[in-house]
Amino acid sequence: MSWRSGVADVAALHADALEAQIRALRVHCAVLRSVANRGSTTEELAVMTKLARLSAAQRNAIIHQFISDVLGDLEAPGYREGLLAATPDLPDERTNEQVDAWIELADMLDDPRLRTAMRRMGEYAARHAPGPYDDRDVRAVEQVTDFWVQRVTAAIDAGIAADSPTADSIVADVVGAWLPMQDGGDPRPGGDGEHARSRLLEQLEMAADPSAERYWQLLCIINGWPVRPSLATAGQWLMTALRANPAPGVRAASISAALGDVGQPDPSAVLDAYARVLAEVDTIVAAVTADRFDDHTPCADWNVRALLNHLVYENLMWTSLAGGNPATTSPPTTSAMTMWPHSAPRPRRR
Secondary structure, eight states, X not given: OOHHHHHHHHHHHHHHHHHHHHHHHHHHHHHHHHHHHHTOOHHHHHHHHHHHTOOHHHHHHHXXXXXXXXXXXXXXXHHHHHHHHOOOOOOSSOOHHHHHHHHHHHHHTTOHHHHHHHHHHHHHHHHHOOSOOOHHHHHHHHHHHHHHHHHHHHHHHTTOOTTSTXXXXXXXXXXXXXXXXXXXXXXXXXXXXXXHHHHHHHHHHHHOOHHHHHHHHHHHHHHTOOOOOOOHHHHHHHHHHHHHOSSTTHHHHHHHHHXXXXXXXXXXXXXXXXXXXXXXXXXXXXXXXXXGTXXXXXXXXXXXXXXXXXXXXXXXXXXXXXXXXXXXXXXXXXXXXXXXXXXXXXXXXX
16 A cells, blocks of 8 residues: 555545544534523433433434323324324534524423324324325315415405404415315215314314424424425414304304494493493503503504504594594604503503
């Protein structure tokens, strides 16, 4: 062997050793970043370091044990196989975000809320979809989810209230897309109806758990998969719409019936109703702190500050009308928390 080949072999060995050291340092750096961000204790640092250094087989064993503990002997092979197939696969060149996601995920596995949510979903799957899933099933679920999220998000952006009759047509569209996936097709003759909407609501309520959603988001981060945005806002809107519109036309009919029964209102009853509404709004407004003023609301063009200002303006306007001197000013632009009218119950200061 020539001296040249000997140098090359030694250089290759040193390069391999350096790469191993660099990977170890990157993992250690990611753990330290996570510790700094979380404000962890010395004991937690030791646990996080150990978690970050686990092998792929050790990580998979932790996930498999979690799934076994949660599902027990449930007869839901499709759901079980789906969970087992999504294991945390940290790459050799892992990022700080991936290491942090694995540490967070491992910590979540002992959370009773996550275990309860996963068990509840498994029980639902055992009742309604116990068989194995295939790629077509997964794609169909993703397509329907994308459809209803887009449909509902558009409704939210348009300012459509979830408990209004206008939401009925959106519910009908969602149910129409969802029905063909259920037990091989339409669960009952007639398609969209009270039974179908009740079952969709049950499914949404079962799946609406932030800890379960976070579990899947962390797995996506760890494995470098696209992370689906949170469905919480759209899901809450759709569940509210289903409760308000339990069958086609029910909400509109109930409002029409109520309006049809209205005679000459009793002034004292109107004032009592107004006082009750103001008391409820007072409670809500009193809970809003200044750091929430820039938060979004379901109305795309309004933040919390704009909504509070609108409430203030409406109170000022109706108060001026009642006093016989209609206001001509524009809606207030200063902080609504300091503008609540003296004629209405004032919010408690926090």
